[in-house]
Amino acid sequence: MDTKSRGLKGIGILIIAAVIIVPAILTVLFYPAFYDEAEAQAGDTGVYMLSDEYLLSLYKGSYVLYKEMRDLDDTEQYIPSELFFDENAAASAGASYEEMGYIKDGINSVIHSWEKDFGELRGRFDYAVFDADGVQTLQNGDGELSGYIDGSYLDGTGNRYAAVLVLNFNAAGGLSVKEYGSDDSVNYDSEMYSLHAENPLTTEAEVSQQYIYSIKGPSNVTIVYAIPSDSNMFYMMYTSYPTVIKTEEYEIWTIGVLSLITLAAILLPFIKKLEINELKLSKLPAEIAIILLIFILAIVSSGMTGVIERTCNGEYAEMARRFVGIASLSRLIVNVINTGFWTLLLVCWYAVISSLRQMFVYGPWGYIKKFSWIYRIFPFSKRNILRLYHYFAGFDFKDSLNKAVFIAVLINLAVIAFICFFWVAGILMAIPYSVAVFILLRRYMDDIRDKYKKMLDATGQMADGNLDVSIEDDLGPFNSYKTEIKRIQSGFKKAVDREVKSRNMRTELITNVSHDLKTPLTAIITYIGLLKDESITEEERRSYIDTLDRKSMRLKALIEDLFEISKADSGNVSLNIANIDLANLIRQVYFEIKEKSDEAGLEIRLNLPEKVILPLDSQKTYRIFENLFVNCIKYSLSGTRVYVDMSETENSVTVEIKNIAAAELGCIQAADLTERFVRGDMSRNTDGSGLGLAIAKSFAELQRGHLKVNIDGDLFKVTLTFLKGDGGAAQAN
DSSP states (O other), rough: OOOHHHHHHHHHHHHHHHHHHHHHHHHHHHHHHHHHHHHHHHSOTEEEEEEEEHHHHHHHHHHHHHHHHHHHHTTSSSOOOHHHHHHHHHHHHTEEEEEHHHHHHHHHHHHHHHHHHHHHHHGGGGGEEETTTTEEEESSSSOTTTTTHHHTTTTTTTEEEEEEEEEEETSSOOOOEEEEETTTOOOOOOHHHHHHHHOOOOOOOOHHHHGGGGOOOSEEEEEEEEETTTOOOOOHHHSSSSGGOOHHHHHHHHHHHHHHHHHHHHHHGGGGOOOOGSHHHHHOOOHHHHHHHHHHHHHHIIIHHHHHHHHHHHHHHHHHHHOOOOOOHHHHHHHHHHHHHHHHHHHHHHHHHHHHHHHHHHOOHHHHHHHHHHHHHHHHHHHHHHHHHHHHHHOTTTTTHHHHHHHHHHHHHHHHHHHHHHHHHHHHHHHHHHHHHHHHHHHHHHHHHHHHHHHHHHHHHHHTTTTTOOOOOGGGGHHHHHHHHHHHHHHHHOOOOOHHHHHHHHHHHHHHHHHHHHHHHHHHHHHHHTOOTTTSSSHHHHHHHHHHHHHHHHHHHHHHHHHHHHHHHHHHOOOEEEEEEHHHHHHHHHHHHHHHHHHHHHHEEEOSSSSOEEEEEEEHHHHHHHHHHHHHHBOTTOEEEEEEEEOOSEEEEEEEEEEEBBSTTTTTGGGGGGTTTTTTTTTOOSSSSSSSSHHHHHHHHHTTOOEEEEEETTTTEEEEEEEOOOHHHHHOO
C-alpha cells in the first residue's frame, strides 16, 4: 500500500468518525429540549399514576374481596368455583363432566394465586367492601370511605388520598367505575373497563371460548380502593410521569440519527478509493451483528429515556459531585460520559449496518457461508460428534469380541500407568511389554483368522446347495453368528419346500384345468359329430342337443369361475357395499337350492337370528353362500342333515355350516380345499370346477371376512366370519 493510498484510507476513517461523533454530541446537547418537551406534555411533573400492573392487581383483588364478603355473610367457606363458575351455562354449551372438572380446578388454582398476591399488596392502601344494601362488610384502614360512593366526600380528597377508585358490580356482574384524584389527568376507568371485558380469570384458568360465558365475576358488591398520599409504598405503587419516551421529538431525532449512520455505512464503501470496505468494522460475524442490532434498538427505544431524565433532573450530576466535589465539573463529566456512550452506540450501529451490507455483496447464502460462525463450526462439530456418538452408541459390551477389546484396553492402561511411575527405567520396561503385547495380538489375530475361515467355509457350502452343513467347532468371537447361520439354513429349507410345493401345485393346477376344460369340450365335439349323422331319429337328435346344452353350460360356468377367481386374485373386483340383512340373505339362498337339496336327500336346518345387518356387497355375499350350499349338496352323504348356525359378538358375526361328507376326507388337508381346482371328490367324477370354495374365500376376504375349513373325520365344517360396523365396508371399498 503506497503513501497516497494510506492517506485516502485515513480520510475515509475521519469521515466515518465525523458522521458518528457529531450526531453523538448533538444528541447530548438536545437532552434538555427532550426533557422540557416531556414536562410540557405531562403538565405537573409531581403527578404520579398507578401502573397497569397495580390496576390489574386491584381488579383481581375485587374477586378476592368478593369471596371474603360472601364467606363472612353466609358464614361458609366457599370454594372459588362455587362463586365464579356456572355449571348450567357450561352444560348448555356442551361441556362434559371431565371438562367442567378441568375448568373448576383452573378457577380454584387461579383464585388461590390471586389471594396470595393480594395478601402481599393490601397493606399499601385503604379499602372498604359494601353489599347490595350498602352495608359495609369489610374494611382496611381507619378512613370513612362510604362517602365516595355517592360523592359526598369529594372535597378534600387530595389531602389524604392521591386517588380513589370505586368499583360497582351490579346483579348481572356488570361493572361501573368512579374515580377521584388530586389531578384531573388521572383516568383509570377505561383501563378497568378493558380488564373487565378481557376477564383475566378466563384467560389464566385457560377456559376455551366455547365456555367463556360460564365464568362469573363479582355481583351485587361495591369496592372502594383509596391510595393514601403519604403511603410509604407510594412510589413503589406508582409509575412516574412524564417520561422522555412519550415525546415525538426524541423518537424523530433518534430515527434520524440512525438513518444518517445507516446511509453512511451503505454509501461510503462505494467510494472505492477510501478503502472503507476493508475495515474490520465491516466484517463482524453474522451472529454478533444480529445481537448488536437487537441490543442497540432496545437501548435507543427505551433504555436511554431514563438516562436522559436523570441527566436533566441532576440525579447523575449529584452522584458525580459526591466524588469530584465541584458541581460544574460533575456536570461536564456526566455530559462527556453521555457523549462517549452515544458515540460507542453509533459506532456499533455503523459496524452492524456495514457488516449486514455484505449480504448484498455476496448474496444471503454467500454471506452466511463467509461470515457465520455457526455455519463454519456446525458442519465440523456435527460430523465429529455424530461419528463419536454412533461409535459409542453401537458399542455392545455383551459381544465377546468387544468385551475382550475393552478388557485389553483397561489392562494396557493399568500397565502403562504402572510403567510411568518409574520414569527413565519405565522406558526399559516398556520394550519387553511391547514385545509381549505384539506376540499376544499376533496369536489372537491368527486364531480369529482361522475361526473366520471356518465360518466362511460353512457359508460357502450353503451357497453351493448343501443346506445340511453344520458348524460344531468353537468360533470364538463369531459364535453369535452360528445361531444366525442356523436360522439362514432353516429359512432356506422352508423357502425350498415352499417352492417345491408351489411348483407341484402349478403342475396339478394345469393338469386339473386341462382335464376340467377338456371333458365338456370332448363331449361337445363328440355329440356334434353324432348330430351330423342324418340317419339318427328325432328323439336321438333332441337327446344329443340336450346333452350339448348341458356340456356347453358346464363349460361356460367353468370359464366364468375362472374369470371370477382371476379377478379376485388381482383385486380387480368392484364392491357395492350397503347395509344388508345377512340372515335374510341366507334364507333366500336356502329357498333357491331347497329343491336340489331335497333331491340329494339332505335336510338343511337353519338356526338364524331374526335380523342381522352388516355392511356387505349383497351379490358377492349371495355367491359365497350359494357356493357353500352347492358344495354341501354335491359332497354330503345322502340322508344326513346340514346345519347352518349364526352367532354374534360385539364386533363380528360368525356363520357355521356343517355336513357329513359322502367320501372319506382323511387324505385331504382342510387348508387345501380352499385352493384352486381342489375337490373332495378326488376322482373328479362330480360336476363342478373345483373353484367354489376358493371363490367363496376370496369374496369373503375382499369384504374383510374370513373363511376357514375344518375336517373332523367325516364332519366337514366351514366357519365364515364378518366384521361389524362401517370400518369393514370402508376398507373393502
